[in-house]
Amino acid sequence: MHAPIVPIAALSQHVGQVVTLRGWLYNKTGKGKLAFLQVRDGSGICQCVVFRPNVGDETFAIADKLPQESSLIVTGAVRADARAPGVPGGYELDVQSLQVVQRAEDYPIGPKEHGVEFLMDHRHLWIRSSRQWAVLRVRATVMRAIRAWLDSHGFIEVSTPILTPSAAEGTTNLFEVAYFDEKAYLAQTGQLYNEAGIFAFGRVYCFGPTFRAEKSKTRRHLTEFWMVEPEIAFCDLDQLLAIEEEFVSHIVQTCLRENANELKLLGRDVSRLQRVIPPFPRITYDDAVRTLQEMHARLMAGETVVAYDGAPLQGIEDPDLLRITWGMDFGSPHETALTQLYDRPVFVTGFPSAVKAFYMEPYPDRPEVCKSADLLAPEGYGEIIGGSERISDGALLERRIREHGLPIEPYKWYVELRKYGSVPHSGFGLGVERTVAWICGIEHVREASPFPRLLNRLYP
RNA sequence: UCCUCGAUAGCUCAAUGGGUAGAGCAACCGGCUGUUAACCGGUAGGUUACAGGUUCGAGCCCUGUUCGAGGAGCCA
Numbered sequence: 001m002h003a004p005i006v007p008i009a010a011l012s013q014h015v016g017q018v019v020t021l022r023g024w025l026y027n028k029t030g031k032g033k034l035a036f037l038q039v040r041d042g043s044g045i046c047q048c049v050v051f052r053p054n055v056g057d058e059t060f061a062i063a064d065k066l067p068q069e070s071s072l073i074v075t076g077a078v079r080a081d082a083r084a085p086g087v088p089g090g091y092e093l094d095v096q097s098l099q100v101v102q103r104a105e106d107y108p109i110g111p112k113e114h115g116v117e118f119l120m121d122h123r124h125l126w127i128r129s130s131r132q133w134a135v136l137r138v139r140a141t142v143m144r145a146i147r148a149w150l151d152s153h154g155f156i157e158v159s160t161p162i163l164t165p166s167a168a169e170g171t172t173n174l175f176e177v178a179y180f181d182e183k184a185y186l187a188q189t190g191q192l193y194n195e196a197g198i199f200a201f202g203r204v205y206c207f208g209p210t211f212r213a214e215k216s217k218t219r220r221h222l223t224e225f226w227m228v229e230p231e232i233a234f235c236d237l238d239q240l241l242a243i244e245e246e247f248v249s250h251i252v253q254t255c256l257r258e259n260a261n262e263l264k265l266l267g268r269d270v271s272r273l274q275r276v277i278p279p280f281p282r283i284t285y286d287d288a289v290r291t292l293q294e295m296h297a298r299l300m301a302g303e304t305v306v307a308y309d310g311a312p313l314q315g316i317e318d319p320d321l322l323r324i325t326w327g328m329d330f331g332s333p334h335e336t337a338l339t340q341l342y343d344r345p346v347f348v349t350g351f352p353s354a355v356k357a358f359y360m361e362p363y364p365d366r367p368e369v370c371k372s373a374d375l376l377a378p379e380g381y382g383e384i385i386g387g388s389e390r391i392s393d394g395a396l397l398e399r400r401i402r403e404h405g406l407p408i409e410p411y412k413w414y415v416e417l418r419k420y421g422s423v424p425h426s427g428f429g430l431g432v433e434r435t436v437a438w439i440c441g442i443e444h445v446r447e448a449s450p451f452p453r454l455l456n457r458l459y460p
Numbered sequence: 461u462c463c464u465c466g467a468u469a470g471c472u473c474a475a476u477g478g479g480u481a482g483a484g485c486a487a488c489c490g491g492c493u494g495u496u497a498a499c500c501g502g503u504a505g506g507u508u509a510c511a512g513g514u515u516c517g518a519g520c521c522c523u524g525u526u527c528g529a530g531g532a533g534c535c536a
Binding site: 027028029030031032033034035036038047049051052053067068081083084085086106107108109110111112113114115116117118173188189210212214215216217218219220221222225227317318321329331332333374382383384385386429430431432433434435445456 | 461470471472484485486487491492493494495496497498499527528529530531532533534535536
């Protein structure tokens with residue numbers, strides 16, 4: 001009488017048994033005496049077949065008229081059937097009884113296409129849709145893989161403050177909040193605190209939301225996003241890059257292993273992700289600028305430039321945006337063009353010190369460039385990691401703070417770290433939403449966050 | 461901050477040169493034993509973002525405003 005309650009993800013282990021599913025009506029089609037209910041329970045989507053002679057006229061009428069997103073409990077026999085749609089699909093429930101928990105009102109999100117604004121206004125409901133569901137499950141895997149790798153490689157998580165007294169890299173892009181009688185700012189990085197942490201614990205990371213008040217309206221920007229920032233004592237830039245490529249590869253390979261259903265639902269070309277294994281290519285900023293200048297000249301002359309696989313470069317609407325001279329930071333067109341020359345993420349090292357943060361260690365023989373490295377994701381997803389070796393000499397650090405026009409007082413404690421056992425050390429920050437967007441192959445980072453915050457978007 | 465594009469039914473979009481506001485989906489009613497965004501028949505659904513202007517007549521042309529999308533800059 002009482003059938004076991006089973007998650008849809010585990011249905012394949014219950015073929016031939018009578019089980020109970022609890023969930024919500026995702027979609028429905030009918031054919032005379034047959035009603036096909038697509039029921040989702042959070043773990044997957046299962047087609048439940050209601051046949052009038054099996055359940056009686058009364059139950060069939062209820063099932064046949066049930067609105068989308070009604071909550072329900074269904075009991076029936078699990079059957080393997082190649083025709084059955086769903087996630088993972090291939091199994092369906094031959095319904096014996098059906099209980100409606102709540103009959104839903106008209107649901108605003110239908111099976112047809114919707115516009116961005118409408119969907120974002122209904123984000124609290126949109127996350128039920130299968131694509132959004134899949135993306136957010138991949139996000140959860142990414143976050144779990146991040147912690148698993150770091151925790152098993154000698155890192156400990158040390159939480160850094162979100163309310164901070166000053167800026168690490170200038171105040172123009174910070175959200176200001178009232179802090180009793182003074183001003184505070186929402187953190188845009190935990191890095192400086194991480195540097196304190198390594199002298200206590202050796203290897204640390206912080207993982208949480210960060211905030212940037214940038215007026216950016218692009219597919220790569222949120223005002224609130226999650227970032228993981230590992231920091232390592234006794235670590236130079238080369239050692240850092242080896243850690244980064246192992247780390248990123250682990251995240252991607254974990255998703256391929258654990259989210260095959262989700263990536264399939266998203267239509268992701270997983271062959272691009274399977275190649276994400278170390279070593280990642282490394283190019284210097286100097287070489288990258290020369291490559292971009294050559295690319296720019298050829299495109300402006302009407303010539304074709306090809307990607308790593310021989311296909312013409314994609315997504316270059318205005319070739320003149322690739323114009324660059326030594327000393328300029330990369331814009332997104334530069335990153336988009338450059339990354340297409342490689343089949344996996346690429347490190348760009350040795351950026352000009354002038355365009356990077358004050359705390360980055362200069363090369364001793366070439367102080368105009370610093371021991372920095374950005375990791376650029378393939379397929380136009382842009383920078384997913386920014387990292388560097390940090391300045392370990394107190395006097396140099398103080399000079400750099402002044403050269404960047406920053407006040408020395410708020411950084412007193414930070415500079416002081418160099419007085420007591422300073423060592424070469426390095427760290428990086430990886431943006432979660434960009435990483436998830438890349439792995440899922442989605443257009444915009446807003447879909448990689450459950451409730452994204454953007455310029456002009458604070459609801460719901 | 462700048463550039464480009466847009467706003468018409470609950471949703472996605474049409475509407476020839478300025479001449480009575482249209483379709484698909486969703487909803488509602490009916491039909492169908494294998495549907496995959498089902499299909500077939502029917503019903504209902506509108507202050508064309510807002511304000512002003514031109515015109516005999518404006519969804520359409522002009523001015524302003526608001527909101528949205530994509531991109532640049534900045535960044536992960």
